Amino acid sequence: MAGPGSNHAPGPGSWRGILVPLLLPTWAMIGIFLLLPVLLMAVYSFLTKEFRGGVEWEFSLAAYDQFFLNRGLFGDEPPTLEWTYITVFARSIAQAAGATALCLLIGFPTAWFIATRPASSRGIWLFLITVPYWVNLLIRTVSLRFLIRENGPLNDALMGVGLISEPLQIINTNMAVQLGLFYSYLPFMVLPIYAAVERYSFAYSEAAADLYANRWVTLREIVLPIVRPGIVAGCILVFIPSLGAFLAPNLLGGAKNFMIGSLIEEQFKKSLGNWPFGAAVSMILMTLVLIVLFVQARAATRQEVR
Amino acid sequence: MNRLMLTTAALALIGAAAHAEETLSVYHWFEYMPQELVDKFTAETGIKVTIDTYDSNEAMLASLKAGKLGQYDVAVPGDYMVQIMAGEGLLDTFTPEELPGYANIDPQWVDVPFDPGRKSSIPYQWGSTAFAVNRDVFKGDINSLGLIFDPPPELQGKINVLDSQGEVLALGSMYLGIPQCTNDKEQLKALMEMLLKAKASWASFGSDTAKDVLVSGDAAAGMIYNGFAAKARAEGAPVEYAYPKEGYVVWMDNVVLLKDAPNRANALKFMDFLLQPENAAAVTNYAAYTSGVMGVEPFLSDAVKSSPETNPPADAAKGSFIAVCDEETQKLYDAVWTNLKK
Numbered sequence: 001m002a003g004p005g006s007n008h009a010p011g012p013g014s015w016r017g018i019l020v021p022l023l024l025p026t027w028a029m030i031g032i033f034l035l036l037p038v039l040l041m042a043v044y045s046f047l048t049k050e051f052r053g054g055v056e057w058e059f060s061l062a063a064y065d066q067f068f069l070n071r072g073l074f075g076d077e078p079p080t081l082e083w084t085y086i087t088v089f090a091r092s093i094a095q096a097a098g099a100t101a102l103c104l105l106i107g108f109p110t111a112w113f114i115a116t117r118p119a120s121s122r123g124i125w126l127f128l129i130t131v132p133y134w135v136n137l138l139i140r141t142v143s144l145r146f147l148i149r150e151n152g153p154l155n156d157a158l159m160g161v162g163l164i165s166e167p168l169q170i171i172n173t174n175m176a177v178q179l180g181l182f183y184s185y186l187p188f189m190v191l192p193i194y195a196a197v198e199r200y201s202f203a204y205s206e207a208a209a210d211l212y213a214n215r216w217v218t219l220r221e222i223v224l225p226i227v228r229p230g231i232v233a234g235c236i237l238v239f240i241p242s243l244g245a246f247l248a249p250n251l252l253g254g255a256k257n258f259m260i261g262s263l264i265e266e267q268f269k270k271s272l273g274n275w276p277f278g279a280a281v282s283m284i285l286m287t288l289v290l291i292v293l294f295v296q297a298r299a300a301t302r303q304e305v306r
Numbered sequence: 307m308n309r310l311m312l313t314t315a316a317l318a319l320i321g322a323a324a325h326a327e328e329t330l331s332v333y334h335w336f337e338y339m340p341q342e343l344v345d346k347f348t349a350e351t352g353i354k355v356t357i358d359t360y361d362s363n364e365a366m367l368a369s370l371k372a373g374k375l376g377q378y379d380v381a382v383p384g385d386y387m388v389q390i391m392a393g394e395g396l397l398d399t400f401t402p403e404e405l406p407g408y409a410n411i412d413p414q415w416v417d418v419p420f421d422p423g424r425k426s427s428i429p430y431q432w433g434s435t436a437f438a439v440n441r442d443v444f445k446g447d448i449n450s451l452g453l454i455f456d457p458p459p460e461l462q463g464k465i466n467v468l469d470s471q472g473e474v475l476a477l478g479s480m481y482l483g484i485p486q487c488t489n490d491k492e493q494l495k496a497l498m499e500m501l502l503k504a505k506a507s508w509a510s511f512g513s514d515t516a517k518d519v520l521v522s523g524d525a526a527a528g529m530i531y532n533g534f535a536a537k538a539r540a541e542g543a544p545v546e547y548a549y550p551k552e553g554y555v556v557w558m559d560n561v562v563l564l565k566d567a568p569n570r571a572n573a574l575k576f577m578d579f580l581l582q583p584e585n586a587a588a589v590t591n592y593a594a595y596t597s598g599v600m601g602v603e604p605f606l607s608d609a610v611k612s613s614p615e616t617n618p619p620a621d622a623a624k625g626s627f628i629a630v631c632d633e634e635t636q637k638l639y640d641a642v643w644t645n646l647k648k
Binding site: 251272 | 390641
């Protein structure tokens with residue numbers, strides 16, 4: 001039996017001396033699995049391309065030059081701004097933004113619904129949200145393909161009830177890609193918002209109602225500011241993986257145009273075989289993502305200070 | 307007792323070491339060799355086979371160049387890739403005397419442009435790449451590349467093309483009647499314009515989905531490998547494989563002996579095994595392409611023997627291999643492809 005005197009938590013001082021060895025596995029994890037690959041990518045993006053894949057260990061800015069400057073098909077024209085890859089980035093960003101908006105539109109009410117159920121049944125609803133995700137993403141994406149195809153069940157059903165007379169062309173369009181991304185990442189939106197709404201105290205809503213705020217004003221002035229961190233987290237968790245996704249664009253969108261993910265893939269696994277350029281595109285993508293995260297973090301700190 | 311255990315352990319170790327010599331590492335395409343054939347090789351020779359797979363010639367090359375050379379004994383590159391790998395110094399050579407089955411190679415496949423005299427490779431399977439058309443949707447003459455590059459109204463918006471630079475640009479060049487590797491500005495511009503215009507009537511790019519979109523009816527016409535078209539037909543798609551008059555792509559997959567192969571002798575045994583007509587026929591029956599070995603006919607299934615996808619009509623045009631361009635020229639084609647898909 002431990003006496004009351006021996007039952008004290010170790011203070012910060014008691015870790016001194018063994019803290020460093022205890023943290024070593026974490027540092028090793030971050031170093032080997034995060035920093036090293038990123039560093040390797042950064043180095044490769046500044047190397048000289050070897051014909052048909054591979055690199056020569058010679059410093060070169062050719063990859064970044066190719067990304068930003070257009071010297072014509074034969075490389076003999078004066079350099080102008082290269083729009084090819086900016087277009088690919090813009091397309092991916094637009095798709096990811098569309099998918100994020102769709103997820104928010106459906107995810108917020110869903111999270112709200114779950115969080116306002118009795119505590120005993122919330123677990124079941126959350127469980128139902130995650131069930132489809134036990135199946136591999138590739139299989140889910142291919143299945144979606146079967147559902148939305150021209151002669152698929154979705155069109156059959158819509159035509160059966162007389163809503164449409166001609167089958168909808170969904171497959172191989174941008175709409176299909178957004179639908180696929182939405183379906184892939186919806187729980188990443190629902191779960192953080194759910195966590196935020198669950199902590200929301202409905203006494204605030206009652207207080208707002210007592211002060212003659214209608215439902216819309218309550219939502220805008222009370223609820224949204226309080227659950228905002230959950231919404232922001234959800235948006236980031238959906239937006240960033242959507243940006244680099246290539247399963248949905250390839251399988252549902254028909255792969256007619258490069259997305260960032262497929263552009264990079266083509267440099268390594270397919271015929272373009274330009275490793276430094278693939279690494280450079282990855283670096284540029286990572287820089288963009290870091291800027292978004294940085295701006296978000298700044299905004300969050302500022303709000304806390306206020 | 308202790309001594310007995312030690313002896314047993316030592317014997318086991320020796321046994322394992324003796325066994326360890328009898329292995330073979332194969333780097334192969336996915337779903338391109340029936341497991342029964344691998345088992346048969348192991349039963350005949352006692353050599354244990356490990357197979358890793360890849361899904362494109364370029365992925366295989368990238369992985370070998372990134373440090374996998376020396377881990378595999380044999381790989382199965384396509385024609386142009388054999389030439390590229392030889393140029394990169396990734397291949398070992400053998401003499402015909404080292405392969406008893408060398409004499410079984412079909413004479414037309416001995417002196418091939420990508421490995422003259424077969425110094426590093428033996429034929430595996432060969433086939434063609436053109437396109438297949440759903441005959442319920444389009445009933446006219448299909449033997450022209452115009453069906454893909456300038457499609458009739460019935461097929462517009464219902465075409466799948468392979469997501470593969472080599473095949474799309476080679477077929478496009480054949481349609482325009484220009485060489486596969488050209489530096490000519492006007493010809494390249496014409497190719498670019500033709501492809502961009504054609505792309506407006508294409509529904510999708512996809513290689514591994516090429517068969518499924520024809521079977522499901524998502525596409526009414528699609529660029530496809532002949533064996534894949536045969537499988538689509540077998541799965542009930544009302545498709546016919548075309549032999550376009552402007553030409554089409556012929557390809558051949560080859561088993562190559564890799565440089566620094568850890569089990570060179572076993573690799574040669576494996577290659578010899580694949581040169582035996584019965585074994586070559588087993589691959590053909592599985593993959594629905596055509597073997598490069600003589601004397602396979604008695605072992606072929608009836609379905610494969612009579613398939614229109616592997617028996618071109620007598621008046622069909624001749625196909626050609628994909629050409630290997632030099633670095634400067636290849637850069638231009640890379641730019642055309644990027645521009646097409648940007």
